[in-house]
Amino acid sequence: MAAAETLAARIERGDRTALARMISWAENGDARFAGELAALWPRVGRAWRVGVTGPPGAGKSTLVNELARVERSRERSVGICAVDPSSPFTGGALLGDRIRMDDRTLDPGVFIRSMASRGSHGGLARAAASACDVLDAFGFATILLETVGVGQAEYDVLDAADTVVVVLCPGAGDGIQAMKAGLLEVADVLVVNKSDLPGAERLQSDLTEAVHVRFTKRAWAVPVVAASAGTAQGTEDVLEAIARHRAHVESSGLEAARRRKRIEQVRHSLSEQLSERLWGPAGLRDRVEVELAQGHSPHAIAAALLAEVTMGLSKLSEARR
Numbered sequence: 125m126a127a128a129e130t131l132a133a134r135i136e137r138g139d140r141t142a143l144a145r146m147i148s149w150a151e152n153g154d155a156r157f158a159g160e161l162a163a164l165w166p167r168v169g170r171a172w173r174v175g176v177t178g179p180p181g182a183g184k185s186t187l188v189n190e191l192a193r194v195e196r197s198r199e200r201s202v203g204i205c206a207v208d209p210s211s212p213f214t215g216g217a218l219l220g221d222r223i224r225m226d227d228r229t230l231d232p233g234v235f236i237r238s239m240a241s242r243g244s245h246g247g248l249a250r251a252a253a254s255a256c257d258v259l260d261a262f263g264f265a266t267i268l269l270e271t272v273g274v275g276q277a278e279y280d281v282l283d284a285a286d287t288v289v290v291v292l293c294p295g296a297g298d299g300i301q302a303m304k305a306g307l308l309e310v311a312d313v314l315v316v317n318k319s320d321l322p323g324a325e326r327l328q329s330d331l332t333e334a335v336h337v338r339f340t341k342r343a344w345a346v347p348v349v350a351a352s353a354g355t356a357q358g359t360e361d362v363l364e365a366i367a368r369h370r371a372h373v374e375s376s377g378l379e380a381a382r383r384r385k386r387i388e389q390v391r392h393s394l395s396e397q398l399s400e401r402l403w404g405p406a407g408l409r410d411r412v413e414v415e416l417a418q419g420h421s422p423h424a425i426a427a428a429l430l431a432e433v434t435m436g437l438s439k440l441s442e443a444r445r
């Protein structure tokens with residue numbers, strides 16, 4: 125009997141069941157994932173990945189629906205991955221009749237996956253970044269990655285995106301909130317959603333001014349785009365801003381830009397896993413407590429631990445030689 129076909133081979137053939145299974149492997153941290161992704165790696169990098177982030181309730185999911193609808197009307201295939209534990213992306217229900225997809229399998233040009241909150245948030249964000257790689261290898265032209273813009277773990281997702289769209293909406297000092305949370309810094313495109321509501325124009329002019337003041341030295345001028353995803357207004361403008369950003373990145377060196385992001389992915393992923401390993405349940409806490417009780421200073425303890433970790437690392441690289 126012939127060996128069972130690998131998931132990677134099935135994905136290359138366009139098998140959606142295999143695609144779904146492989147994303148589950150990413151989500152569950154299955155050990156088989158890495159090998160399959162390695163087999164698919166030559167196919168990764170053809171999609172344009174758009175990260176959509178911003179505070180809960182800003183309208184990210186609504187906008188993602190809209191972007192998907194317009195992309196489909198232009199016959200571009202769309203893969204969607206949403207990391208939003210607070211409001212799970214219901215896919216079929218949300219997209220609904222807009223692109224006539226009660227059953228999402230009806231349109232082979234769309235694939236939607238939402239990631240449940242499982243394990244650490246950092247782990248979830250990494251899984252989403254990996255899911256994007258799989259969607260990319262599968263062949264979707266545009267990948268939309270929705271995530272809530274809170275905390276360090278989001279950087280994993282942002283590093284996975286070619287264009288980062290930050291969605292804000294008027295009300296409750298959201299503009300100021302966003303500046304505090306560093307959302308402006310990560311934005312390639314700023315969207316003022318819910319521009320049907322009062323305060324939208326003010327938010328837009330505040331953001332435009334903030335962008336001008338802060339980012340004078342940047343080659344890319346972050347556009348501030350008004351939209352009302354709830355009433356299907358402004359979606360084309362958002363897509364146009366994304367396309368302009370894409371052209372900018374491509375003309376200034378796509379490979380180098382992606383390599384920089386990959387390095388950041390490794391850096392963030394490693395730092396987080398190292399910290400989990402050191403301070404998680406089987407970590408060093410008890411030992412540090414004992415050493416503190418013995419009268420050692422925090423810095424002396426840290427220096428000794430660092431020496432141990434580096435020794436382990438050099439043994440590792442010796443073993444590789």
Ligand SMILES: Nc1nc2c(ncn2[C@@H]2O[C@H](COP(=O)(O)OP(=O)(O)O)[C@@H](O)[C@H]2O)c(=O)[nH]1
Pocket residue numbers: 178179180181182183184185186187208211317318319320321351352353354355
């Ligand atoms: N007034 C108005 N409401 C909107 C608009 N876009 C989305 N909403 C509503 O805002 C709420 C949050 O939207 P959602 O897309 O789930 O936000 P998310 O948490 O950022 O994904 C929902 O009730 C939407 O119907 C808009 O353009 N105008």
Ligand SMILES: [Mg+2]
Pocket residue numbers: 184185186208211213270
């Ligand atoms: Mg959402």
